[in-house]
Amino acid sequence: MVRRSPEFRRLRVYAIDPGLAARHETVGLNELTLMVPWESNPEIEGVLSSTQMLGPVGNYLEVVDYDPASGCYYAPVDLNETFVLAQDGLNPSELNPQFHQQMVYAVAMTTIDKFERALGRSALWAPRRLPDKSYEYVPRLRLYPHALREANAYYNPDKKAVLFGYFQVPPDSTAVAPGTTVFTCLSHDVIAHEVTHALLDGLHRRFAESTNIDVLGLHEGFADIVAIFQHFSNPDVLKDQIGRTRGDLDKQNMLGQLAQQFGRATRRGEALRDALGYVDDEGNWQRYRPNPTYLRDATEAHERGAILVAAVFDAFLKMYKSRVVDLLRIASQGTGQLPAGELNIDLVNRLADEAAKTSEHVLQMCIRALDYCPPVNVTFGDYLQAIITADADLYPVDEHHYRTAMMQSFSLFGIRPRAVRNVSLEGLLLQAGDASLGEAVPPGMEADLDNEIDRKAAYDRMEENARKAHEWLARPERAGLLEAMGIVTGTKEKVPGTVNQKKGRPVFEVHSVRAALRRGSKTNLVPDLVIEITQRRAGYFDKKDQTAADEAKPTGDAAGKGDFTFRRGCTLVVNQQTRNFRWVARTDKNICDNGELDALRQFLLSNPVSVQNAFQGPVAPGRVSNPFAAVHRD
Structure with missing residues (x-):
């Protein structure tokens, strides 16, 4: 008889946060049992049993309970231990660090599950950029339940980690008992919000670049939407x-x-x-x-x-x-x-x-x-x-x-x-694709139609598909197709020297190729590929410098030599079976538009350094590499 792993494990958490237990009218609502996707990968189980400082750890997450303020590691919880399994995890407790680990893991996993069900594919974290400008696959997001001794929590895109803080309620507080230690890792909403930042960064790395007044607002608002609607x-x-x-x-x-x-x-x-x-x-x-x-x-x-x-x-x-x-x-x-x-x-x-x-x-x-x-x-x-x-x-x-x-x-x-x-x-x-645009992807590109596929294999296939799509789209006969998508090829207009070029021709990047297998009210499943294409251009704060650089002959990677980076591009939703366009989402104007470039310049110059310089490249002193920490602390 073949024994199969269960589909879920049951773990108890705080329904909202520990504050419900402090009020008589809500104390009965204090606990919630989550159905957390079961992870039974033998390799992961080996890591769990042999690693002293990690726990819990799975295919998506690893909880590292190190407290820098006190300089200590808290003992990891083993969610597969018999008594823990038998009672649906540890009892909710504000004072037990092992329960804190259990809670961040459980809420984070249920948030990931929401995304996978909606998007029709396995969730991937943003890859780590290496010194040679290549990218490295990140298998797990790290969660630090006690990383900060302050009233803050944030996703760190450089560390690929979520850092949760804790703090004491001031003595003159009337809403919460003075001296109470508030742990952000025990707030269902804070966990879901911060993990959503990480998931969104994995989908759209460029959404962390504050290029207009809405970008970081969308990051924050969307993370709140995910957290709030999990209440229901x-x-x-x-x-x-x-x-x-x-x-x-x-x-x-x-x-x-x-x-x-x-x-x-x-x-x-x-x-x-x-x-x-x-x-x-x-x-x-x-x-x-x-x-x-x-x-x-x-x-x-x-x-x-x-x-x-x-x-x-x-x-x-x-x-x-x-x-x-x-x-x-x-x-x-x-x-x-x-x-x-x-x-x-x-x-x-x-x-x-x-x-x-x-x-x-x-x-x-x-x-x-x-x-x-x-x-x-x-x-x-x-x-x-x-x-x-x-x-x-x-x-x-x-x-x-x-x-x-x-x-x-x-x-x-x-x-x-x-x-x-x-x-x-x-x-x-959005603009709907039609037959006049022809095929959108070359034969041989494959989508991962099974959400249970190994996530590293899914990442490798995504990278391979991006390479194939770029080679196919870069052929001279595809120039008209690219122009129709808002990607400049140099065949229809003069291209400024600040646009990233190679051998005198504008280049583009196939940023990602993601699979999507979704079912709506239709009886059949539609396997799609979501292709993101971007171009970049060097921007200068001084308009005279901009004009001089635009008129100069491009030399190498021109987009890496300005004060900031100006990007434009499009997203294509393509039927993987027919290889035809279905939808096109373009940015306003293309990479050559000076009006859009000037709008970005004015936005960066009129915003605080903490936001202005976030992810903008080699700009003025005071650049921060993590907008989420700055925004949340503010």
């Missing part, structure tokens, strides 16, 4: 909040709040951020009212990200209300006014079920959209187009009008694509 997969908290709000999720509730204990401990209100509303100067909670001026006035990454979150959550509420209107009509006997008293438990269960289904679809919409975004210089408007296109691609019939809700809510908050004249569902769709 917690049935106890969901039903409790449905009951307390009498099914009206427009009211203040925990489902829309992020990092409650952290927010109260740092005197930021009931939570670090709230997708629904805010506390005014008089201490009263006020519901956000959609207003396009919010986006105009917000400049900081978290501020802009919060507007994106508010737009998505507003769309979710529209969808949820449309799904439960019949239930409320039945329960109120057609009046629309529910009777006084507690809601019937059956009604609570049905409302919670509809909220969970709606939130799951919204989260899938938001994650799937990542494959339909341009590879660089992404804006909130680009992201809206990607959401609409990705959902229409998988669900041609929008039964519950989800896409209309998204379009309306984004518009109410002032989020619109720059290049779209007609803000309608049809107008928001």
Whole structure:
């Protein structure tokens, strides 16, 4: 008889954070048991049993519990130990470092699982760049539960690690008991948020380059979206909040709040951020009212990200209300006014079920959209187009009008694509491929259609496919195809000397070729390849220097000699079986456009050094290599 490993392991975690246990009305909601994908790779199990300082460790993650402030390693937890397995992991505890390890591992793994299910492939981390400018495969993201003695947590793209901090509540605090140690590694929201940064960096490395006011805002807002919508997969908290709000999720509730204990401990209100509303100067909670001026006035990454979150959550509420209107009509006997008293438990269960289904679809919409975004210089408007296109691609019939809700809510908050004249569902769709463009990829390129494939093999195949795609696209007969995609070849216009060139011809980079196997409302699975193509150009802060360099004859890698790097490109969604284009997501203008170059120059010059210089290459002193640490600390 062949023994098979189980599909999941059960691990207990804090449902939100330890703060729920400090209040009588929420203490019963304090714990949650997660179904964590089971990892049974014999090689990994050998690492787990033989490595003293790692634990837990698996195919995706390794927890390193080193505390630099005290200079010690905490003993690793063995999740395969008999008694640990028998009781669904260790008991939730603020004082047990081994439980801290268990919690970061469990929440991170469930977050990864959400991405894999939405994108139809195995998750990969961003590769590590070596001194010779080549890239090295990164098998596991490192999680440090006690890395910082400060009120902060962040993803470090250089270390390929998430660093969690801890701090003591000040003595004059009234929201959290003074002297309490708050561990960010025990916040479900903080873990999901930071791991999402790492997953997004693995998908779009250039999204960490702050090239416009929306880029880092998208990173922060998207990470909040993933964290917040995981609340709805917690049935106890969901039903409790449905009951307390009498099914009206427009009211203040925990489902829309992020990092409650952290927010109260740092005197930021009931939570670090709230997708629904805010506390005014008089201490009263006020519901956000959609207003396009919010986006105009917000400049900081978290501020802009919060507007994106508010737009998505507003769309979710529209969808949820449309799904439960019949239930409320039945329960109120057609009046629309529910009777006084507690809601019937059956009604609570049905409302919670509809909220969970709606939130799951919204989260899938938001994650799937990542494959339909341009590879660089992404804006909130680009992201809206990607959401609409990705959902229409998988669900041609929008039964519950989800896409209309998204379009309306984004518009109410002032989020619109720059290049779209007609803000309608049809107008928001990306450019669709057609037969006139011909084949998009050469024969011999293969997609990994099995999510269980070895991730290193998937990475190697992605790199090989990128090489094949580049060779095929670089042929002279493909020049017209590239020009149609917004990639400059030098055949139609004069190319500035600052554009990266080789032998007098502009070059391009096939940034990545990712597989995607997804099923929507269609009966068949569609195997796609998502191809990202980019070009770069050297930018100078002084316009005179720019003009001189543009007019000079290019010599070697011109893009590496300026004050900053200007990039443009496109994302292609290609049917792997027919090898034909399906969708094209381009950046505004091409690499030769001086207006777009000047917009980037002005943005960099008008922003603080901590953001301006992040990932911009050889620029002025004060450059930081990690925008997430700076943004989160601020």
